[in-house]
Amino acid sequence: MTPTLVREHLPHAGPALCIDRGARARDWSEIQERMLVPLYEAVYERLGVGSGTRLLGLGCGSGLALLMAASRGAVLTGVEARAPERLALARQRLTPEAGGTRAGGGTRLVEGSPGDAADAKTPAYNLVTAFEPIGCLAGDSEGLGELLAAATPLAERGAPVVLVGWGPPERCATSSVLRVATRLADPLRAAGSWRPALRDDLEEVAQRAGLRPDGSGRVACPFGYADVDSALKGLVSTGLFDAAISATDRAQVDKEVTEALHPHRRADGTVWMPNVFRYLIARVP
Numbered sequence: 001m002t003p004t005l006v007r008e009h010l011p012h013a014g015p016a017l018c019i020d021r022g023a024r025a026r027d028w029s030e031i032q033e034r035m036l037v038p039l040y041e042a043v044y045e046r047l048g049v050g051s052g053t054r055l056l057g058l059g060c061g062s063g064l065a066l067l068m069a070a071s072r073g074a075v076l077t078g079v080e081a082r083a084p085e086r087l088a089l090a091r092q093r094l095t096p097e098a099g100g101t102r103a104g105g106g107t108r109l110v111e112g113s114p115g116d117a118a119d120a121k122t123p124a125y126n127l128v129t130a131f132e133p134i135g136c137l138a139g140d141s142e143g144l145g146e147l148l149a150a151a152t153p154l155a156e157r158g159a160p161v162v163l164v165g166w167g168p169p170e171r172c173a174t175s176s177v178l179r180v181a182t183r184l185a186d187p188l189r190a191a192g193s194w195r196p197a198l199r200d201d202l203e204e205v206a207q208r209a210g211l212r213p214d215g216s217g218r219v220a221c222p223f224g225y226a227d228v229d230s231a232l233k234g235l236v237s238t239g240l241f242d243a244a245i246s247a248t249d250r251a252q253v254d255k256e257v258t259e260a261l262h263p264h265r266r267a268d269g270t271v272w273m274p275n276v277f278r279y280l281i282a283r284v285p
Helices: 021-047 064-070 084-094 142-154 175-184 186-191 201-208 228-236 242-247 250-264
Strands: 054-058 075-080 108-111 127-134 160-166 212-220 223-225 271-273 276-283
Touching (some): 021 064, 021 127, 021 276, 054 064, 064 075, 064 084, 075 084, 084 108, 127 201, 175 242, 201 212, 223 228, 228 250, 228 271
Parallel strands (some): 075 108
Protein backbone atom coordinates (compact mmCIF):
# COMPACT_ATOMS: atom_id res chain seq x y z
CA MET A 1 0.00 0.00 0.00
CA THR A 2 1.04 6.48 0.29
CA PRO A 3 0.36 5.60 0.14
CA THR A 4 0.31 2.55 -1.82
CA LEU A 5 -0.23 -1.08 -1.04
CA VAL A 6 2.67 -2.48 -3.06
CA ARG A 7 5.05 -1.14 -5.63
CA GLU A 8 4.29 -1.73 -9.28
CA HIS A 9 6.68 -4.51 -10.28
CA LEU A 10 6.87 -4.79 -14.03
CA PRO A 11 8.45 -7.85 -15.63
CA HIS A 12 11.99 -7.54 -16.93
CA ALA A 13 11.65 -10.36 -19.43
CA GLY A 14 9.06 -11.86 -21.71
CA PRO A 15 6.66 -10.14 -24.11
CA ALA A 16 5.70 -6.55 -23.42
CA LEU A 17 2.39 -6.07 -21.66
CA CYS A 18 -0.32 -3.88 -23.11
CA ILE A 19 -1.60 -2.07 -20.02
CA ASP A 20 -4.19 0.66 -19.79
CA ARG A 21 -2.36 2.53 -17.05
CA GLY A 22 -5.12 5.07 -16.59
CA ALA A 23 -7.69 2.34 -15.93
CA ARG A 24 -5.25 0.51 -13.65
CA ALA A 25 -4.65 3.68 -11.61
CA ARG A 26 -8.40 4.17 -11.23
CA ASP A 27 -8.83 0.56 -10.08
CA TRP A 28 -6.06 1.17 -7.56
CA SER A 29 -7.57 4.37 -6.18
CA GLU A 30 -11.18 3.16 -6.19
CA ILE A 31 -10.68 -0.42 -4.97
CA GLN A 32 -7.28 -1.34 -3.60
CA GLU A 33 -5.73 1.72 -1.98
CA ARG A 34 -8.28 1.89 0.83
CA MET A 35 -7.25 -1.50 2.21
CA LEU A 36 -4.51 0.06 4.35
CA VAL A 37 -6.66 2.80 5.88
CA PRO A 38 -6.55 1.15 9.36
CA LEU A 39 -2.75 1.21 9.15
CA TYR A 40 -2.61 4.89 8.21
CA GLU A 41 -4.99 5.75 11.05
CA ALA A 42 -2.97 3.76 13.59
CA VAL A 43 0.31 5.41 12.58
CA TYR A 44 -1.11 8.93 12.55
CA GLU A 45 -2.75 8.44 15.92
CA ARG A 46 0.41 7.04 17.50
CA LEU A 47 2.56 9.89 16.18
CA GLY A 48 0.01 12.61 16.90
CA VAL A 49 -0.14 13.89 13.33
CA GLY A 50 -1.75 17.32 13.30
CA SER A 51 -1.33 20.98 12.41
CA GLY A 52 2.35 20.98 13.40
CA THR A 53 3.23 18.06 11.14
CA ARG A 54 5.33 18.60 8.01
CA LEU A 55 4.99 15.28 6.22
CA LEU A 56 6.98 13.85 3.33
CA GLY A 57 5.14 10.91 1.79
CA LEU A 58 7.34 8.58 -0.28
CA GLY A 59 5.59 6.65 -3.05
CA CYS A 60 2.45 8.66 -2.44
CA GLY A 61 0.47 7.01 -5.23
CA SER A 62 -3.03 8.42 -5.64
CA GLY A 63 -2.81 10.19 -2.32
CA LEU A 64 -5.27 8.59 0.10
CA ALA A 65 -2.86 8.51 3.05
CA LEU A 66 -1.86 12.10 2.34
CA LEU A 67 -5.50 13.12 2.25
CA MET A 68 -6.02 11.54 5.67
CA ALA A 69 -3.03 13.46 7.05
CA ALA A 70 -4.36 16.67 5.51
CA SER A 71 -7.67 16.15 7.32
CA ARG A 72 -5.65 16.30 10.56
CA GLY A 73 -4.07 19.60 9.55
CA ALA A 74 -0.67 18.36 8.34
CA VAL A 75 1.32 20.20 5.67
CA LEU A 76 2.13 17.74 2.91
CA THR A 77 4.66 16.89 0.26
CA GLY A 78 4.07 13.72 -1.74
CA VAL A 79 6.67 12.13 -4.01
CA GLU A 80 5.89 9.53 -6.67
CA ALA A 81 8.29 8.26 -9.33
CA ARG A 82 6.79 4.98 -10.51
CA ALA A 83 3.17 5.71 -11.32
CA PRO A 84 2.43 9.13 -12.86
CA GLU A 85 -1.17 8.07 -13.52
CA ARG A 86 -1.70 7.59 -9.79
CA LEU A 87 -0.04 10.91 -9.08
CA ALA A 88 -2.47 12.62 -11.45
CA LEU A 89 -5.32 11.25 -9.34
CA ALA A 90 -3.59 12.51 -6.19
CA ARG A 91 -3.48 15.99 -7.71
CA GLN A 92 -7.23 15.85 -8.31
CA ARG A 93 -7.76 14.91 -4.67
CA LEU A 94 -5.30 17.23 -3.00
CA THR A 95 -4.40 20.37 -4.93
CA PRO A 96 -6.80 23.30 -5.32
CA GLU A 97 -5.49 24.22 -8.77
CA ALA A 98 -6.47 20.74 -10.00
CA GLY A 99 -9.95 21.00 -8.53
CA GLY A 100 -9.22 19.30 -5.21
CA THR A 101 -10.30 21.37 -2.21
CA ARG A 102 -9.83 19.11 0.81
CA ALA A 103 -6.13 19.73 1.45
CA GLY A 104 -4.40 22.91 2.46
CA GLY A 105 -2.77 25.24 -0.03
CA GLY A 106 0.70 24.18 1.10
CA THR A 107 0.35 20.70 -0.41
CA ARG A 108 3.08 19.79 -2.91
CA LEU A 109 3.03 16.74 -5.18
CA VAL A 110 6.24 15.92 -7.02
CA GLU A 111 6.86 13.42 -9.79
CA GLY A 112 10.36 12.10 -9.23
CA SER A 113 12.70 11.40 -6.33
CA PRO A 114 12.72 12.99 -2.86
CA GLY A 115 15.58 15.19 -4.04
CA ASP A 116 13.21 16.75 -6.56
CA ALA A 117 11.10 17.91 -3.61
CA ALA A 118 14.01 19.77 -1.99
CA ASP A 119 13.28 23.47 -1.68
CA ALA A 120 15.28 26.06 0.23
CA LYS A 121 12.01 27.72 1.28
CA THR A 122 10.52 24.51 2.70
CA PRO A 123 11.29 23.76 6.38
CA ALA A 124 12.75 20.35 7.21
CA TYR A 125 10.15 17.59 7.48
CA ASN A 126 9.30 16.20 10.90
CA LEU A 127 7.65 13.02 9.58
CA VAL A 128 8.53 10.77 6.64
CA THR A 129 6.23 7.92 5.60
CA ALA A 130 6.92 5.02 3.26
CA PHE A 131 3.59 3.21 3.28
CA GLU A 132 4.35 0.77 0.45
CA PRO A 133 4.66 -2.59 2.23
CA ILE A 134 7.73 -4.75 1.73
CA GLY A 135 7.97 -8.48 2.34
CA CYS A 136 5.85 -9.54 -0.61
CA LEU A 137 8.39 -10.00 -3.40
CA ALA A 138 12.01 -11.07 -3.17
CA GLY A 139 14.17 -7.96 -3.25
CA ASP A 140 11.30 -5.53 -2.85
CA SER A 141 13.15 -3.56 -0.15
CA GLU A 142 15.97 -2.48 -2.46
CA GLY A 143 14.15 0.49 -3.93
CA LEU A 144 13.00 1.54 -0.48
CA GLY A 145 16.59 1.89 0.70
CA GLU A 146 17.32 4.27 -2.17
CA LEU A 147 14.25 6.36 -1.33
CA LEU A 148 15.25 6.63 2.31
CA ALA A 149 18.80 7.64 1.43
CA ALA A 150 17.42 10.51 -0.63
CA ALA A 151 14.70 11.50 1.84
CA THR A 152 16.36 11.50 5.26
CA PRO A 153 18.61 14.52 4.54
CA LEU A 154 15.39 16.52 4.11
CA ALA A 155 14.12 15.62 7.59
CA GLU A 156 14.83 17.03 11.03
CA ARG A 157 17.16 15.23 13.37
CA GLY A 158 15.09 12.76 15.39
CA ALA A 159 12.15 12.87 12.98
CA PRO A 160 10.20 9.62 12.75
CA VAL A 161 10.37 7.60 9.54
CA VAL A 162 7.59 5.03 9.11
CA LEU A 163 8.25 1.80 7.21
CA VAL A 164 5.61 -0.85 6.50
CA GLY A 165 5.73 -4.57 5.79
CA TRP A 166 3.42 -7.55 5.35
CA GLY A 167 2.79 -9.62 8.44
CA PRO A 168 3.55 -13.35 8.74
CA PRO A 169 1.88 -15.40 5.98
CA GLU A 170 -0.16 -17.42 8.45
CA ARG A 171 -1.89 -14.16 9.41
CA CYS A 172 -2.25 -12.84 5.84
CA ALA A 173 -4.95 -14.66 3.90
CA THR A 174 -3.93 -12.81 0.72
CA SER A 175 -0.62 -14.71 0.73
CA SER A 176 -2.31 -17.74 -0.81
CA VAL A 177 -3.54 -15.60 -3.71
CA LEU A 178 -0.18 -13.92 -4.27
CA ARG A 179 1.45 -17.34 -4.60
CA VAL A 180 -0.54 -17.76 -7.83
CA ALA A 181 1.51 -14.96 -9.38
CA THR A 182 4.75 -16.71 -8.46
CA ARG A 183 3.66 -20.09 -9.78
CA LEU A 184 2.43 -18.76 -13.12
CA ALA A 185 5.48 -16.53 -13.60
CA ASP A 186 7.99 -19.27 -12.77
CA PRO A 187 9.91 -18.86 -16.06
CA LEU A 188 10.35 -15.19 -15.17
CA ARG A 189 11.43 -15.57 -11.56
CA ALA A 190 14.14 -12.97 -12.11
CA ALA A 191 11.32 -10.42 -12.25
CA GLY A 192 10.51 -11.14 -8.61
CA SER A 193 8.83 -13.98 -6.75
CA TRP A 194 6.62 -14.16 -3.70
CA ARG A 195 8.33 -14.85 -0.43
CA PRO A 196 7.08 -14.72 3.16
CA ALA A 197 7.78 -11.63 5.20
CA LEU A 198 10.57 -12.08 7.75
CA ARG A 199 10.43 -10.78 11.29
CA ASP A 200 13.30 -8.31 11.00
CA ASP A 201 12.77 -7.08 7.41
CA LEU A 202 11.90 -3.54 8.44
CA GLU A 203 14.66 -3.25 11.02
CA GLU A 204 17.25 -4.36 8.46
CA VAL A 205 16.10 -1.72 5.97
CA ALA A 206 16.16 0.96 8.66
CA GLN A 207 19.62 0.03 9.85
CA ARG A 208 21.03 -0.02 6.31
CA ALA A 209 19.63 3.48 5.86
CA GLY A 210 21.30 4.65 9.05
CA LEU A 211 18.02 5.02 10.94
CA ARG A 212 17.45 4.08 14.58
CA PRO A 213 14.44 1.78 15.22
CA ASP A 214 12.18 3.25 17.88
CA GLY A 215 9.00 1.18 18.17
CA SER A 216 6.67 -0.86 16.01
CA GLY A 217 3.13 -2.15 15.84
CA ARG A 218 0.80 -4.49 14.00
CA VAL A 219 -2.52 -3.54 12.46
CA ALA A 220 -5.29 -5.72 11.02
CA CYS A 221 -6.02 -4.67 7.43
CA PRO A 222 -8.55 -7.04 5.87
CA PHE A 223 -8.96 -6.94 2.12
CA GLY A 224 -12.68 -6.75 1.41
CA TYR A 225 -14.27 -6.61 -2.05
CA ALA A 226 -17.85 -6.35 -3.26
CA ASP A 227 -17.40 -9.39 -5.52
CA VAL A 228 -14.78 -11.48 -7.29
CA ASP A 229 -14.59 -9.07 -10.24
CA SER A 230 -13.70 -6.21 -7.89
CA ALA A 231 -11.12 -8.41 -6.18
CA LEU A 232 -9.50 -9.24 -9.52
CA LYS A 233 -9.34 -5.58 -10.56
CA GLY A 234 -7.94 -4.50 -7.22
CA LEU A 235 -5.29 -7.19 -6.98
CA VAL A 236 -4.15 -6.80 -10.60
CA SER A 237 -3.90 -3.02 -10.10
CA THR A 238 -0.99 -3.63 -7.70
CA GLY A 239 1.25 -4.79 -10.56
CA LEU A 240 2.18 -7.98 -8.69
CA PHE A 241 0.61 -10.16 -11.36
CA ASP A 242 2.29 -8.55 -14.37
CA ALA A 243 4.99 -11.20 -14.68
CA ALA A 244 2.34 -13.93 -14.51
CA ILE A 245 0.27 -12.23 -17.21
CA SER A 246 3.37 -11.89 -19.39
CA ALA A 247 4.25 -15.57 -18.89
CA THR A 248 0.69 -16.80 -19.62
CA ASP A 249 -2.11 -14.34 -20.40
CA ARG A 250 -4.68 -12.26 -18.53
CA ALA A 251 -7.43 -14.87 -18.96
CA GLN A 252 -5.29 -17.57 -17.34
CA VAL A 253 -4.34 -15.31 -14.45
CA ASP A 254 -7.97 -14.29 -13.89
CA LYS A 255 -9.03 -17.96 -13.89
CA GLU A 256 -6.43 -19.08 -11.37
CA VAL A 257 -6.80 -16.07 -9.10
CA THR A 258 -10.56 -16.61 -9.10
CA GLU A 259 -9.96 -20.20 -7.96
CA ALA A 260 -7.58 -19.00 -5.24
CA LEU A 261 -10.22 -16.51 -4.05
CA HIS A 262 -12.88 -19.19 -3.72
CA PRO A 263 -12.15 -20.04 -0.03
CA HIS A 264 -12.50 -16.36 0.79
CA ARG A 265 -15.91 -15.83 -0.82
CA ARG A 266 -18.84 -15.36 1.51
CA ALA A 267 -22.44 -16.39 1.02
CA ASP A 268 -23.42 -12.92 -0.22
CA GLY A 269 -20.75 -13.00 -2.96
CA THR A 270 -18.32 -10.65 -1.23
CA VAL A 271 -14.65 -11.54 -0.81
CA TRP A 272 -12.99 -11.16 2.60
CA MET A 273 -9.32 -11.84 3.37
CA PRO A 274 -7.99 -11.01 6.86
CA ASN A 275 -4.42 -9.66 6.86
CA VAL A 276 -2.00 -8.17 9.35
CA PHE A 277 0.57 -5.51 8.45
CA ARG A 278 3.47 -4.35 10.57
CA TYR A 279 4.90 -0.84 10.84
CA LEU A 280 8.23 0.32 12.19
CA ILE A 281 8.99 3.78 13.51
CA ALA A 282 12.66 4.69 13.02
CA ARG A 283 14.41 7.96 13.81
CA VAL A 284 16.64 10.15 11.72
CA PRO A 285 20.05 10.38 13.46
